Amino acid sequence: MRTENLITENMGVSKRHLHTMSVNQLADLAKVLSHPARISILNYIGDCDGCLCKDISATIKLSQPTTSQHLQVIKKAGLLKSKFEGKSQYYRINVEKLGKLKSLFQEFFETTEAKCC
Amino acid sequence: MRTENLITENMGVSKRHLHTMSVNQLADLAKVLSHPARISILNYIGDCDGCLCKDISATIKLSQPTTSQHLQVIKKAGLLKSKFEGKSQYYRINVEKLGKLKSLFQEFFETTEAKCC
DNA sequence: CCAATACATCGTAATATTGCAATGAACAAT
């Protein structure tokens, strides 16, 4: 009757090791799109190609720190590139990574639709 | 010099009202895919078409409560249907909603790739 | 009726996410 070892370890943290590489990759990229502000940001950058944080902030109506934070999340996932020019940082879509997302998504659809459709 | 009204309201909650309907819809569906377990579940259900929580739980190696919780998240987003038969609940892909996700994703790609590619 | 099965839900603990004011760094302009 051991009620020991009920110690809560790894509480609140996703168990990524249980899943395949490509499943984790898709989850990471989907997480970028799981917040509407990040979708709006990607839409905006895709439309202007070479954008500043202050302009994005003004467009999506979130504060500069919040906008910057979202930009870092997108960049860390690989969907954005950036380049400093003077005091300005220009953000651009990383087209290669966007293509990767596209193919992972395609793969997900093919697997999921396999026998149900 | 009013340091009043610095009261933290709406802290920690997404400002969905700032974004368009379709952006929010895509974000909601992307949130489903933002956890690897939920991708694995959808893959599995798409493959077997009519699955039980216990079998999914055994396959993805998460506890029954955790698996059930993920299933409710996916179902609430509309990507799953379910039907009770005796003591068993059979889960199936909601093909219409999956198609909706596909088209929202397509739309996102077209907007984002507009001028950068 | 009684045990076993399948599942959702509750409660709880730990971590993650979201948002912004305040701050500091780097550069531009005067």
Next chain:
DNA sequence: ATTGTTCATTGCAATATTACGATGTATTGG
């Protein structure tokens, strides 16, 4: 040099997510 601009980072508060044991309900099998 001083001021203004642009941005990332820090610190904090509030909410959301993740995971699972324990529990209750409903059904099946004996």
